[in-house]
Structure formats: structure tokens, C-alpha cells
Amino acid sequence: MTGLEREIRELIAAEGPITVERYMALALGHPRLGYYVTRDPLGAAGDFTTAPEISQMFGELIGLWAAETWSLLGRPAPLRLVELGPGRGTLMSDALRAAGVLPGFREALTVHLVETSPALREAQARTLQPAGVAVTWHLQLAEVPPGPAIVIANEFFDALPIRQFVRARTGWHERMVGLGPDGALSFGLAPDPDPRLAAPGQPGDVLEVGEAGLAIAAEIGARLARGGGAALVIDYGHHRSGPGETLQSVRHHAFADPLAEPGEADLTAHVDFEALARAAARAGASVHGPESQGDFLRALGIEARAERLRRGASAEQAAEIGAALRRLTGPGPDGMGDLFKAVAFAQPGVTQLPGFAPPAASVRAAQELEQT
Numbered sequence: 001m002t003g004l005e006r007e008i009r010e011l012i013a014a015e016g017p018i019t020v021e022r023y024m025a026l027a028l029g030h031p032r033l034g035y036y037v038t039r040d041p042l043g044a045a046g047d048f049t050t051a052p053e054i055s056q057m058f059g060e061l062i063g064l065w066a067a068e069t070w071s072l073l074g075r076p077a078p079l080r081l082v083e084l085g086p087g088r089g090t091l092m093s094d095a096l097r098a099a100g101v102l103p104g105f106r107e108a109l110t111v112h113l114v115e116t117s118p119a120l121r122e123a124q125a126r127t128l129q130p131a132g133v134a135v136t137w138h139l140q141l142a143e144v145p146p147g148p149a150i151v152i153a154n155e156f157f158d159a160l161p162i163r164q165f166v167r168a169r170t171g172w173h174e175r176m177v178g179l180g181p182d183g184a185l186s187f188g189l190a191p192d193p194d195p196r197l198a199a200p201g202q203p204g205d206v207l208e209v210g211e212a213g214l215a216i217a218a219e220i221g222a223r224l225a226r227g228g229g230a231a232l233v234i235d236y237g238h239h240r241s242g243p244g245e246t247l248q249s250v251r252h253h254a255f256a257d258p259l260a261e262p263g264e265a266d267l268t269a270h271v272d273f274e275a276l277a278r279a280a281a282r283a284g285a286s287v288h289g290p291e292s293q294g295d296f297l298r299a300l301g302i303e304a305r306a307e308r309l310r311r312g313a314s315a316e317q318a319a320e321i322g323a324a325l326r327r328l329t330g331p332g333p334d335g336m337g338d339l340f341k342a343v344a345f346a347q348p349g350v351t352q353l354p355g356f357a358p359p360a361a362s363v364r365a366a367q368e369l370e371q372t
């Protein structure tokens with residue numbers, strides 16, 4: 001049994017069952033024993049691999065996206081370039097290198113990393129040291145100084161805790177983590193339905209509500225409306241809100257039982273892009289997309305970039321570049337192209353951002369209504 005499981009069992013024995021949200025928050029973020037607190041989980045030797053770790057092309061295209069967006073917004077300076085949950089700092093490092101092609105951009109910006117994990121802060125400092133830019137770390141977005149900002153978040157929102165509700169004849173009951181007859185962690189339901197949830201459903205349906213993520217989307221939206229700028233969120237998830245259970249545990253690149261070995265496995269949930277976009281729009285931001293990651297990266301020119309890198313590469317390197325391109329943009333279980341989505345938020349009045357098809361006039365009108 002992990003040390004964290006022992007603590008969680010004791011907590012439940014003392015106080016009764018805890019929500020899935022609290023369980024997830026403890027498993028990932030317990031100040032001493034949480035998954036992200038104790039390790040760098042990324043890469044082949046870790047538990048999972050993210051897009052920036054697959055290929056430099058990903059971060060480079062996002063850097064170009066940021067530079068072009070900054071130009072489009074009238075080149076505000078100073079610009080806060082903010083990343084939420086930057087992992088090893090790979091995306092930011094590739095982005096800064098690529099964005100250097102636009103004169104003035106690097107001179108205008110200061111880099112702000114929002115990161116709770118001490119282990120990953122260290123990795124970020126190492127990765128970004130050669131970039132020669134001023135980097136400041138923060139525990140929360142609210143600590144980043146006000147003013148125009150470009151905010152990037154890749155595979156950040158999926159790591160935030162969610163609540164789960166299960167439909168029974170009596171209504172939606174919150175899913176809890178309690179102790180089974182043998183004392184092991186086990187799922188159960190709150191005895192009373194949640195009176196605020198009125199959505200229809202079939203018995204056994206599961207609803208997931210990511211309140212922590214929605215609060216951050218609203219905070220980003222409000223910040224962009226007030227201080228100007230744009231945000232790019234990329235993650236796995238669904239275009240539309242709806243029932244479905246997506247809480248998952250991953251360890252050593254394979255799915256695991258979410259209640260097994262808390263603190264040793266990554267726990268995530270799919271991102272509800274519709275709800276995220278609504279939260280940002282209500283706070284005053286314009287919304288662009290979501291598009292599938294494949295469409296977004298193709299619109300930014302990933303195919304030409306791959307072609308360019310293949311020129312002058314060895315046969316082996318060229319094959320690797322081709323494999324990375326397929327993994328980042330392709331469909332199917334091995335590709336991230338369809339499962340992952342990109343959505344952008346921007347200060348009000350922005351009608352187009354790089355990589356996103358302009359919204360139909362009717363959608364824009366509906367968004368403007370949301371903001372009033």
C-alpha cells in the first residue's frame with residue numbers, strides 16, 4: 001500500500017467517504033505524497049508522453065501561433081507569456097526558439113510558468129536556462145502580474161480534479177470514495193441526490209463536472225477581457241457536454257485502476273470543451289474553435305514544417321519525423337489528431353486567430369449575447 005493510500009484510508013475512517021474530486025486532488029496534489037509533487041512523470045521512463053515530448057514541431061508551431069497572435073493584437077508590450085502546467089518546459093523552449101523569427105516579440109515578453117510541482121519546476125529551469133529569457137514561477141494564474149497576456153495550456157486541464165455524479169432513479173448522486181468491507185478504497189454513492197442537478201439521464205449514466213477547470217477558464221476569460229491577449233488550450237476531450245465517464249489512471253504507459261496506488265499513477269479526466277468555452281465566454285472572452293488537434297496543426301503548417309525538417313535528415317531521422325507527424329495529427333487509437341482538441345480565447349472583438357476557422361456570424365452573435 002502506498003503511504004498516500006494509508007493516509008486516505010485514515011481520513012475516510014475518521015471523516016467518512018470523500019468525493020472523487022477530493023480523492024483526485026489528494027492523489028495528484030497532496031503536498032508531500034501527491035503524484036505531481038514527487039516526480040517528473042513524463043517520457044519513456046515515466047508514465048505518459050505528451051505532444052511537446054513527441055516532437056519539437058509541436059512547441060515550434062505554438063510559438064509561431066503566439067507570435068502571430070501578438071502581431072494581430074497590435075504588438076502589446078510588455079506581454080506576459082504564460083504557461084499553465086509546463087511539464088519539463090519543452091513546449092516553452094521550442095516555442096521561444098521558433099517565435100524568435102518575429103522581430104520584437106521576444107523583446108516584448110516576460111515568461112510566467114504556473115506550476116505546483118517542485119520536481120517539474122526544476123526541470124523547467126534546466127530546460128529554459130539556455131533560452132536566456134527572464135522566467136518567473138507562480139502557484140496560480142492570479143499571481144501573474146496584470147496586463148496583456150498570451151496563455152498556453154497543453155494537457156493541463158485534464159489534470160484538474162473533477163466531480164462525478166451517477167444517475168439513479170432518485171436523481172444524480174455524487175460518486176464517493178469510501179472503504180469496502182476489507183478496508184480497501186472503493187467507490188460508492190452519496191445517499192442523497194444533488195438537488196442542483198436537474199439534467200435528465202438514464203440509470204447508470206455518469207456526469208462529470210470539472211469545477212476547478214471551469215473556474216480557471218473563467219479566470220482566463222476575465223483576464224483577457226480586462227487586460228487583453230489570448231489563450232490557447234489543447235487537451236483530450238469532447239466537443240460537446242454530455243454524460244460519460246472518462247476518469248482514468250495511467251501508469252507506465254498503460255491504463256490502471258484509479259483507486260490503486262494513489263500517488264503513484266496519473267489520474268486524468270477528459271476535458272469538456274463546450275463547458276470550458278462557455279465559462280470563458282461568460283467572463284467576456286471571444287471563443288475560437290474548438291478544432292481537432294490534427295486540423296489545428298495542419299492549419300498552422302505542420303506538414304510543411306515536417307517536410308523542411310526531413311530535408312537534410314538521415315533516413316532514420318526522417319522516419320522519426322514522419323512517425324511524429326502521424327502521431328500528432330493522425331486519427332485512431334495511436335493518433336492524437338482527433339481525440340485532442342484546441343480551443344482559443346481572446347480579448348473581445350477578435351474575430352480570427354491563426355489555426356482556427358473564423359466562427360460563423362451566428363456563432364459570433366451568440367457569443368456576444370453570452371457576454372452581455
Ligand code: SAH
Binds near residue numbers: 051053088091114116
Ligand atoms: N504541459 C506539459 C505537461 C503536462 S502534465 C506537457 O504538455 O508536456 C500536467 C502539468 O500540470 C504538470 O506540469 C503538472 O505539474 C501541472 N499541474 C497539475 N496540476 C496543477 C495545478 N493545480 N496547478 C499548476 N500546475 C499543475
